[in-house]
Amino acid sequence: MLNVNGITKIFGGLVALKDVSFSVQEGYISALIGPNGAGKTTLMNIISGILTPDKGKIFFEDQEISNLQSVRIAKMGISRTFQHLEVFSNLSVLENVMVARYTKTKSGFISSGLKLPFAKKEELTAKKKCEEILDYIGLYNRKNEIASNLPIGEQRTLEIARALATEPKLLLLDEPAAGLNIKETKMLGETIKRIRQEKGITILLVDHDMELVMKISDWITVLNFGEVIADGKPSDVQKDPVVIKAYLGEEL
Ligand SMILES: Nc1ncnc2c1ncn2[C@@H]1O[C@H](COP(=O)(O)OP(=O)(O)OP(=O)(O)O)[C@@H](O)[C@H]1O
Ligand SMILES: [Mg+2]
Known part of the structure; x- marks a missing residue:
């Protein structure tokens, strides 16, 4: 489904990604792991069109997306969450989902001055759709709550x-389990599996929680200092000496 082909990204003198290649198979929960600063978020930013690569190409369902704008990529069917929460803290939970639906798919929305045309018929359909999503994810009873009032676990779910x-x-x-406790992380794992199972959505997960990653992933790609050092099934990656060395000092 996704093919990352020889991606290099340089920030000033820093090579954040060096000739990175890997694939995400349709229907899989794939994980991208690696120590801090390995280049995981940079790669997510390139896949979602927030950054452009210096070298290499990315293909989504056989179409090249490496030089497309993020709105275009979102329209093609790639969506993401952010490591640093991007929820609008002064909007309600439902409004947050509705704004996401607009801004990520309708290029003219921001320029129209963020005037939400809630009254229109099509917007009612959109509202219904967003309520369904909140119901699905278990946040429906919080839909009118101001987003910043939610505990971190629910803010991650809102994301x-x-x-x-x-x-x-x-x-x-991108690090959906950051800041979550053990119980919340377990629930997150179930949610991710459910999204794949019931909605048929393919997942690319970045996280430092190895228990979560090992438990739910079908495939793991390991980055270290911007380079792929391992790529395989969780059971194989887990015992790979190169991976263990890269993670020395961290739990694996
Ligand atoms: N916009 C930027 N300008 C300059 N350097 C950057 C920029 N973004 C990332 N970097 C650097 O690129 C490297 C990779 O960063 P990145 O955020 O992709 O790592 P990461 O694997 O997501 O790390 P973490 O696990 O801590 O989130 C780091 O050395 C980082 O400091
Ligand atoms: Mg990161």
Whole structure:
């Protein structure tokens, strides 16, 4: 479904990604792991069109997306969450999902001055759709709550709801378990599996929680200092000496 082909990204003198290649198979929960600063978020930013690569190409369902704008990529079916929460803290939970649905797919929306045409008929359909997503993800009873009032766990869930609002085929999750406790992380794992199972959405997950990654992933790609050092099934990656060395000092 997704083919990352020889991607290099340089920031000033820093080579953040060096000739990175890997694939995400349709229907898989794939994980991209690696120590801090390995280049995971940079790669997510390139796949979702926030950054352009210096070298290499990315193909989504056989179409090249490497030089497309993020709105165009979202329209093609790739959606993402952010490592640093991107929820609008002064809007309600439902409004957050609705805004995500607009801004990520309608290029003229921001220029129209963020005037939400809630009254229009089609907007009512959109509202219904967003309520369905909140219901699906378990946040429906919080829909009128101001987003910043939610605990971190629910804000992370809201971030996923926002990403689902564009009805993606591929969902990129950048550290969805960051700041969650053990129980919340377990629930997150179930949610991710459910999204794949019931909605048929392919997942590319970045996270430092190895228990979560090992438990739910079908495939793991490991980055270290911007280079792919391993790529395989969780059971194989887990015992790979190169991976263990890269993670020395961290739990694996
Ligand atoms: N916009 C930028 N300008 C300059 N350097 C950057 C920029 N974005 C990332 N970097 C650098 O590129 C490297 C890779 O960063 P990136 O955020 O992709 O790592 P990461 O694997 O997501 O790390 P973490 O696990 O801590 O989130 C780091 O050394 C980082 O400091
Ligand atoms: Mg990161």
